[in-house]
Amino acid sequence: MYTLFRKKYIIPVIAAGFLYVGTSFKDDFFEIAKQVEIFTELFKTVNMNYVDETNPGELMDKAIKSMLSDLDPYTNYFNEQDVVKFKINSTGEYTGIGAIITRREGKVIVKEPYKGYPADKAGLKAGDQIIQIGDIDLEDYKEDASQLFRGAKNAKIDIKYSRQGKILATQIILEEVEVKAVPFFGKINAKTGYIVLAQFNRKAASETKEALEQLKNDGAERIILDMRGNPGGLLNEAVNICNLFVPKNETIVTTKSKIEKHNNTYKTLKDPVDLDIPLVVIVDGKSASASEIVAGALQDLDRAVVVGSRSFGKGLVQRPIDLTYGTQVKVTISRYYTPSGRCIQALDYSKKDKDGKAIRTDESKYNAFKTKKGRTVYDGGGILPDVVLEESNLSYITLALQKNDGIFDYVTEYYYKNPNLGDKIPTFTDADYANFKQFLKNKNFSFDTETELALKQTLEAAKKEKLDESIVAEYQQLLAAVQKSEETQLNKYQKEIKNLIVDEIIKRYQYKEGLYQYYIKNNSEIKKAESLLSNTSEYNKILRK
Numbered sequence: 001m002y003t004l005f006r007k008k009y010i011i012p013v014i015a016a017g018f019l020y021v022g023t024s025f026k027d028d029f030f031e032i033a034k035q036v037e038i039f040t041e042l043f044k045t046v047n048m049n050y051v052d053e054t055n056p057g058e059l060m061d062k063a064i065k066s067m068l069s070d071l072d073p074y075t076n077y078f079n080e081q082d083v084v085k086f087k088i089n090s091t092g093e094y095t096g097i098g099a100i101i102t103r104r105e106g107k108v109i110v111k112e113p114y115k116g117y118p119a120d121k122a123g124l125k126a127g128d129q130i131i132q133i134g135d136i137d138l139e140d141y142k143e144d145a146s147q148l149f150r151g152a153k154n155a156k157i158d159i160k161y162s163r164q165g166k167i168l169a170t171q172i173i174l175e176e177v178e179v180k181a182v183p184f185f186g187k188i189n190a191k192t193g194y195i196v197l198a199q200f201n202r203k204a205a206s207e208t209k210e211a212l213e214q215l216k217n218d219g220a221e222r223i224i225l226d227m228r229g230n231p232g233g234l235l236n237e238a239v240n241i242c243n244l245f246v247p248k249n250e251t252i253v254t255t256k257s258k259i260e261k262h263n264n265t266y267k268t269l270k271d272p273v274d275l276d277i278p279l280v281v282i283v284d285g286k287s288a289s290a291s292e293i294v295a296g297a298l299q300d301l302d303r304a305v306v307v308g309s310r311s312f313g314k315g316l317v318q319r320p321i322d323l324t325y326g327t328q329v330k331v332t333i334s335r336y337y338t339p340s341g342r343c344i345q346a347l348d349y350s351k352k353d354k355d356g357k358a359i360r361t362d363e364s365k366y367n368a369f370k371t372k373k374g375r376t377v378y379d380g381g382g383i384l385p386d387v388v389l390e391e392s393n394l395s396y397i398t399l400a401l402q403k404n405d406g407i408f409d410y411v412t413e414y415y416y417k418n419p420n421l422g423d424k425i426p427t428f429t430d431a432d433y434a435n436f437k438q439f440l441k442n443k444n445f446s447f448d449t450e451t452e453l454a455l456k457q458t459l460e461a462a463k464k465e466k467l468d469e470s471i472v473a474e475y476q477q478l479l480a481a482v483q484k485s486e487e488t489q490l491n492k493y494q495k496e497i498k499n500l501i502v503d504e505i506i507k508r509y510q511y512k513e514g515l516y517q518y519y520i521k522n523n524s525e526i527k528k529a530e531s532l533l534s535n536t537s538e539y540n541k542i543l544r545k
Helices: 015-023 029-049 056-069 080-086 145-149 204-217 233-241 290-301 396-403 407-419 430-442 451-462 468-493 492-524 524-534 536-543
Strands: 003-005 009-010 075-076 093-096 099-102 107-113 129-133 154-165 166-173 173-177 182-185 191-196 222-226 251-256 264-267 281-284 305-308 316-322 328-338 347-352 358-360 368-370 374-377
Touching: 003 536, 029 056, 075 080, 080 305, 099 145, 107 251, 129 145, 173 328, 182 204, 182 492, 191 204, 191 524, 204 222, 204 233, 222 524, 233 251, 233 264, 233 290, 251 290, 281 290, 290 305, 290 430, 305 524, 305 536, 396 468, 407 430, 407 492, 430 468, 451 468, 468 492, 492 524, 524 536
Parallel strands: 191 222, 222 281, 281 305
Antiparallel strands: 003 009, 075 328, 093 173, 099 107, 107 129, 129 154, 154 166, 182 191, 251 264, 251 328, 316 328, 347 358, 368 374
């Protein structure tokens, strides 16, 4: 049943309504039907009577997305165009250019080309601004530009790009791009193996297993599994990766929902590769979802020592549901729980502060749980490591530099001023750091800290109320004080920022592979993980607490 009105727009409101009713089918059936009827009548009335022409499709799109935005960031509606545009292929292969591309202030920027893939072969570098793809000028193109790089294998795409003020042209030939879940593994020393797990696609467990077995064959007697920055992915792959280290039929994660069919327990199904090899897992604040399932399960089962900083805390489970007319909704259906019963989720989206932001549970209200051997662990969102490393928690000034590309833009300029660095490890001196700070000043770099943004918003409000003339002097004084504080922070966290600059420089010349080679010899967190594994008594002491 559909509602037909002016201009022959057909709105599937009843069909959509019954989808939601069918999902709940509880005592609120009448309330849902009532609200659907009210909305249908309102929608029809507005479209038929509004003084200007309306676009019913756009109105409905905004209405639905606005409604869902009040729930959580992960429950999303996809119209027909969205479904075509954003369908995720999690097999680990797709036809593309092999590069990370971002949009910043309306500009399409190459963030990172992958070694040996189409973008790299075409000569694109990090920092290049793509200005034209085929016949499409990107200056006024508001859609997702990466979709313009889609096409059949061997398709040729002409592009124009800007580099250091020069307009250049090249041609990209599309090919199958394999996105590796394990982009690197190797030995730190004669006895310690190191595995980077970057994502959870359909090859995650098989690639991790292959790396583990190869390292063992090469003499590794202990393993570091690095999941820093891993945003998660497929749940089954997380279970299968745990299965490499824990016995068959072991509970890894449970999901709990108000709907019985969404309550599931996920157990290991295979024989493990190694039950005894000492294992350290590294996580940080960007390790989320499936990463947290692996870290939490191995911690709860006393199978690994977790080091780093508290993980992100994404413990909500989504499921895509197809709707009518080729649309789709991705709905949060349940929560993840580790074997000890801890909920991974950090933010409570059912409780908002005065600014409408979800509330994080206060540390004093964290609940205690017991691992398999009786160690005490806590919930509160994310996984708190057994060994918290101070350097894994970045300062707010460093996070601002990362968020607003201060380091990225500086290294782009550095790269072209130092073209012959090659595979050498850069020495970043105090003089270089002074140049970095001067670069930020010359570019009028804005850290956009909460304090800085609040000040700017205050001035904007004062301008609207025509009060800015009376407060401009005080505003400038406060802004100067904030900027002075930022300068102090740049000096205070110089070592931390220098390390990230060096990382970015190495990646420009030697790609991600070179960065990992550098990490296994120089990264502080990896060094501490290796030191812990080398100290058998300390390692065992942590797991027996």
